[in-house]
Amino acid sequence: MYTGAPTARAMTCARKSRGHDSVERMLEPFYSEIRIVHIVCVALSGAIFTVRGALRSADSSAAQHAALRYGSYAIDTTLLLAAVVLTTIIRQYPLSSPWLTMKLVLVAAYIGFGTIALKRGRTHVIRAAAFALALVTFAFIVGVAIRHDPRGWLTPDGAASAAPSPRRVQHRRSVPTPGANISAHGAPAM
Numbered sequence: 149m150y151t152g153a154p155t156a157r158a159m160t161c162a163r164k165s166r167g168h169d170s171v172e173r174m175l176e177p178f179y180s181e182i183r184i185v186h187i188v189c190v191a192l193s194g195a196i197f198t199v200r201g202a203l204r205s206a207d208s209s210a211a212q213h214a215a216l217r218y219g220s221y222a223i224d225t226t227l228l229l230a231a232v233v234l235t236t237i238i239r240q241y242p243l244s245s246p247w248l249t250m251k252l253v254l255v256a257a258y259i260g261f262g263t264i265a266l267k268r269g270r271t272h273v274i275r276a277a278a279f280a281l282a283l284v285t286f287a288f289i290v291g292v293a294i295r296h297d298p299r300g301w302l303t304p305d306g307a308a309s310a311a312p313s314p315r316r317v318q319h320r321r322s323v324p325t326p327g328a329n330i331s332a333h334g335a336p337a338m
């Protein structure tokens with residue numbers, strides 16, 4: 149029977165969702181800037197990888213030049229940090245949003261192919277094949293990001309318009325307006 153008294157578990161849950169909400173609200177005004185940081189890092193990361201892969205294919209030791217190596221570590225770390233913040237702001241996460249799950253799987257594949265292309269590949273042919281696969285994977289990740297669909301560039305146009313971008317629609321709808329006092333689960337925050 150409902151007594152009207154919130155249980156200790158419900159109160160802990162409400163406190164936790166309020167905590168999450170405040171982090172999301174705090175980050176929300178920076179959404180556009182963080183998205184730009186993410187996209188700029190994507191472009192730089194892809195460009196540096198392409199240059200390093202081409203140098204490695206030409207058997208040039210410049211592929212492992214410290215500036216390129218450390219530059220790419222710094223850019224990739226920033227890219228991933230920005231990605232984590234973006235997922236928090238739009239409240240969509242890998243494992244619960246198929247396009248983000250796909251993105252994460254493809255990023256793992258991209259890192260794997262990239263490592264073989266730049267370092268681990270024993271022969272020229274293996275390195276060249278891994279380099280090509282890494283570039284295709286990278287292009288597919290961009291497609292998944294833009295279409296917000298695990299099918300990436302293969303998403304039919306009709307399907308893309310039937311499932312509007314979470315950024316443009318769901319994000320705005322699901323993010324409570326400041327002062328709305330709604331928890332992340334849609335329940336009134338206490």
Ligand code: HEM
Pocket residue numbers: 183186187190228231232234235238242248251252255258286289290293294295313314315316
């Ligand atoms: C090589 C790796 C990655 C590439 C090439 C990439 C590419 C992109 C691009 C091009 C966008 C802009 C899409 C648009 O606004 O239309 C974007 C946005 C985004 N990315 Fe990534 N990304 C990568 C890694 C990740 C990872 C690992 C995550 C998290 C699991 C992630 C999460 C996001 C989120 C949440 C957005 C914002 C989407 C929105 O605002 O609707 N990205 N990404």
